[in-house]
Amino acid sequence: MLTRDQARQLLEKVLKFSSAPECSVSLDESEQAFVRFANNGVTTSGFTVERTVTISSTRDNRTGVTQTTDLTDEALRAAIKRAEELAAIAPPNPERVDPLGPQKYAEYDNWDERTASARSPAMVPHVKSIIEAASAKQLVAAGFFNRAASMDAFANNKGNFGYQRRSDSRLTTTVRTSDGSSSGWAGQPSVHISDINGSDLGARAIDKCLRWRKPLKLDPGKYTVVLEPTAVGDIVQLMGFSFFARQAEEGRSFLSRKGGGTLAGDKMFPEFINLRSDPFDKRLPTALWSQGGIPNRRIEWIEKGVVRNLAFDRYWAAKSGKEPTPVPSPLVLEGGEASLTDLIKATERGLLVTRFWYIRPVNPQTLQLTGLTRDGLFLIEKGEVTRPVMNFRFNESPVRLLQNTLRLGRSERVRGAEGQGMLTPSVQASDFNFSSLSDAV
Template identity: 40%
Template sequence: MKFLTQDEARRICEKAIAFSKADECRVNLSGEREGNIRYANNAVSTAGLAEDTQLNVTVSFGKRVGSATINEFDDKSLEKAVRRAEDVARLAPENPEFLPNVTAQQYKATPTWNKNTAAIDPDYRAEVAFRSIEAARKANLKAAGFFDDTTSFQAHANSNGVFGYQELTSLGFTVTTRTEDGRGSGWAKRYANDAGKFDARAASAIAIEKALRSVDAKALEPGRYTVILEPDATSDMLNFMFGAFDARNADEGRSFLSKKGGGNRVGEKLYDEQVNVWADPWNPDVPVLPWDSASMLARERADIIKNGVVAGMDYTRYWAQKQGKRAIGRHGNVIMAGGTKSTEELIASTKKGVLVTRTWYIRMVDPQSQLLTGLTRDGTFYIENGKIKHPIKNFRFNESPVAMLNNIEELGKPVVVGGTNASFQMLLPAMKVRDFNFTSLSDAV
């Protein structure tokens, strides 16, 4: 893949727009190089490198919209794609919620590109797998994992003169280790923008320790317990909740943030005062594009929850206009304030409780209360007098993240828990929470 520079991307975008005879034209141009390596049963199974560059052009005649996508950028191909988009637009029904393209935007660059990650090559990926497999073998365990890294660029432009260009890098790693007899299982996940902050051995060591300690799990009666939830144990649950911070859904009565009689609950205290959450595209640990790809609006730092009070919600351009609100680019990350303690320090301050490494298979039960159900896995432990006493069988839980964030006893140090630069990222703390509702036991490890 030829990695297009800002000037090269601008020229291609401007050419495509110049070919258009429609009322408006918008172009998105992106390129990506993604490498990966996968291993299981202590052996590499697949490795690969995929590259692609593509351009999407969207045009409109009045409220009729059409799009076309290509991966060839000579003049003939660009014009053909534009004509195809125009043909589609002429046949399309009118969109009653159509809005014209945005006008001038100020995009302040975010630190989404890192030279260490961009330099990753097949030898680096092989070394990641080797280190993880070697550590598992030494502990007489079986390891399965996946490592992937991405270097990319994104550019967009429209016929109103808006243009943006950004380069991005990211990496992700997951590893599961199990005992030979399958009775013990451990897991770890890492994401990073900077490969210099990633350590395959350290991540694998955590999964190995969890696997060894989780053998011979004992049954603990289901019920409500004080729990220490590692960041990866809460990330998927909180994803459900923050996905509901949509003003339209709330205003139309389809959300836990809907107010009786209409409207939403911005300004209401729904959480413990310790809960402070915001979005910040320029955060160096979880940087994201400085614009929202759907609307092309510039992103801003924005409070979501402040001292337990709902401080802000996402508005599409259409809904913001309809409600008389100001629209900004939708958030690309979520950052939650925490404390300074490690998970180990939270354990040390717990008289009786349960440590949860990970939750999975989470499903919505009730959108109006955000009640979720799911399972723990890959290392669940009973805590007594500040120490892990023994492993316990996994649980099914029925719990709402809204209730969970009202029952916080203490917060740990925030860590990066997920996403890639081009999508959604989170910086979350470990949490000590009281009265977490475990409803039944699960025999799975």
């Protein structure tokens, strides 16, 4: 992994090759180690290293971009030349903004050396514990354990430079009956690989698989739900890019006011709903800057139910006379003190949802989504989980989910099947819309 000084030297060398009035160069380096398992056995393991240089050259409002993984001087000169050739034939960009000069980025490094250096010998014991536990119950386990260490650096010919490194890890497992008729899932991401507990994840997935056999068929409709944190993250994380002011002002967002304007400043959610982006939460990987090199910072998007801020990219900020803001990511939905068990006990009748799957937009303006429940859906009656339930397709919006939220559990880091994940609690909410049955497992 290149150090700050090594990255700066490389980027400054590339900039010297450029003849363009504006040139920016980014360097991305990643190392990944992984173990994949299926049918109660390890199928693959590996280790990859990648370095990519991306060059952006601009002249007369026209920009060309190239990438190369060859870091020799000859290849870098050729990439610069290609970017400048592409800029010459590119159409002018009417929304181009001048590159940022020197910025002050936070001195923050959420790096875990044990995570960054882990190889398959550190992962296999966790995988083995899952496989052995599943085999003992005549079940079939599959999953993926990976860790990543990465470095991002960039520089431009206006004097700006940034450098950050990050480490992360994640173990997920799906356990099924041998005939494939029942399934359970569990997963855990962490900056610190030492937090990962394969035995615990295996036990949770096995328990869900065994309890979900012979599910009950219920009618579609609106139900009170208790969503586990992964299920909440699966859909709430998709709210982030709807906080952009431009979308709201142009009538393309759930934050657009009928007749014009935005809903910024309006109370749209219960008092206890607080949603923010916080790049310096130690449970999340490092993120020192946002799009265009804007320094990252904590921003409250929803505070005590009120929409406090909208996001402005540099172009729209200049057009609107506002300060630019970072992208709303990574998101943190603030939780409470209740446990998942507490939320279940507080539910007279409802459904417990493990996670969602194959989530797709239906109406981007309202954030209406559709998708499927998966790997564990259960009926709650009088505060107790009583029966497995056949999977549903849902048609619902994370906006309505938060508006209908009754109680919050404790926040934890999650990363579902899609997206980069967030910090979120379990949620008890009313009137969650399940539109049809699904016979998928």
